[in-house]
Amino acid sequence: MLFRRKRGTDDQAVPGATGAGSAPAPEPEEQSSPSLARVLKSIAEQEKPEILDLGPLCGDTVVYLAGKGGRVSVESFTPPPAPVKPKQGEEAPPRPPLRIDQSDGNFHLVLAWEQLDFVPPECLDEFGAELARILAPGGQLLVFARASGGEEQEVCPQYRIVGDDRIQRQPSGSRMRRRWNHPTRAVERALGAFSIKGIHLQRNQIREFLAVRK
Amino acid sequence: MEKLVNIGKSIQIKGELTGNEDLTIEGRVDGKIMLKDHHLTIGANGHITAEIHAKSVSIVGQVVGNVTADDRIEIAATGSMEGDIKAPRVVLADGARFKGAVDMDRSGAKKPASTPSGTGSAAASGGGGSANMPRSASGKG
Numbered sequence: 001m002l003f004r005r006k007r008g009t010d011d012q013a014v015p016g017a018t019g020a021g022s023a024p025a026p027e028p029e030e031q032s033s034p035s036l037a038r039v040l041k042s043i044a045e046q047e048k049p050e051i052l053d054l055g056p057l058c059g060d061t062v063v064y065l066a067g068k069g070g071r072v073s074v075e076s077f078t079p080p081p082a083p084v085k086p087k088q089g090e091e092a093p094p095r096p097p098l099r100i101d102q103s104d105g106n107f108h109l110v111l112a113w114e115q116l117d118f119v120p121p122e123c124l125d126e127f128g129a130e131l132a133r134i135l136a137p138g139g140q141l142l143v144f145a146r147a148s149g150g151e152e153q154e155v156c157p158q159y160r161i162v163g164d165d166r167i168q169r170q171p172s173g174s175r176m177r178r179r180w181n182h183p184t185r186a187v188e189r190a191l192g193a194f195s196i197k198g199i200h201l202q203r204n205q206i207r208e209f210l211a212v213r214k
Numbered sequence: 215m216e217k218l219v220n221i222g223k224s225i226q227i228k229g230e231l232t233g234n235e236d237l238t239i240e241g242r243v244d245g246k247i248m249l250k251d252h253h254l255t256i257g258a259n260g261h262i263t264a265e266i267h268a269k270s271v272s273i274v275g276q277v278v279g280n281v282t283a284d285d286r287i288e289i290a291a292t293g294s295m296e297g298d299i300k301a302p303r304v305v306l307a308d309g310a311r312f313k314g315a316v317d318m319d320r321s322g323a324k325k326p327a328s329t330p331s332g333t334g335s336a337a338a339s340g341g342g343g344s345a346n347m348p349r350s351a352s353g354k355g
Contacts, residue, residue: 066318071316074313074315076313
């Protein structure tokens with residue numbers, strides 16, 4: 001189960017829980033993140049690291065990272081819709097390029113959280129190329145991807161950093177979007193411009209990819 | 215009791231605004247705001263397009279421009295901010311909209327931040343951030 005609920009807290013709303021219905025909001029799921037611990041240790045050695053949080057934005061996370069001495073930019077990344085398949089004999093309609101509105105080689109660390117899962121398979125390589133474009137050589141990328149499950153509609157969750165190796169996964173106020181389950185090989189291909197330093201499987205079947213820009 | 219100074223909803227100012235007392239702006243200001251050693255509140259009806267430098271800044275309304283504070287910057291849940299913020303203490307409340315970068319310079323934010331970076335936007339949905347402050351100060355439970 002992705003969002004666990006604690007006993008005795010049903011009347012407490014979780015910040016940012018979507019919808020104002022009567023159903024009690026689930027408690028955020030706290031977990032350890034060895035990959036996050038590695039990147040935070042690494043950026044702590046830099047004087048003024050440029051960090052990009054691809055969101056959905058969590059204020060605590062931004063402040064936590066800024067408190068580490070980094071300059072933290074936030075980007076509300078909107079994954080592209082799945083390309084429309086053309087009818088037989090017709091050309092595929094042109095689609096706008098996938099773009100992260102940041103300058104080239106600007107960042108030492110990009111936290112993409114679970115955004116990858118909301119990028120259609122056809123756009124995965126393009127997304128990886130954009131991440132490579134905005135990262136400086138040697139810059140680090142932390143991205144999460146679900147290891148199991150089929151396609152479904154879901155809200156991209158947000159992550160609150162509560163310690164150097166502790167994160168809380170919780171609902172965000174983002175729109176419901178289609179979510180894919182990308183095979184590890186497809187993720188590795190999309191991150192071709194990176195050297196993948198580790199893939200860690202969380203208890204909740206979320207894969208953590210830690211990659212370094214070549 | 216200290217007198218509250220307000221710039222009302224119907225007031226529009228273009229140019230540089232300086233002062234030596236706390237100020238609440240509910241109107242429109244285009245230009246530059248300097249309130250050294252004092253607190254600035256951008257009220258719910260405030261629309262600011264300006265570079266801001268104050269001791270502390272609370273944003274409940276809308277701001278476009280870089281904000282520097284020597285003590286603290288707080289963006290409330292209803293606040294909207296486009297530009298870079300620089301202060302030793304920062305609070306991003308749940309639901310606040312923010313577009314820019316955060317720099318918590320511990321050495322003291324004396325210089326105004328550079329021009330807006332034009333970075334992406336995001337809404338602080340479900341997250342409220344604070345540093346060096348009680349968690350309740352960010353408007354969360």
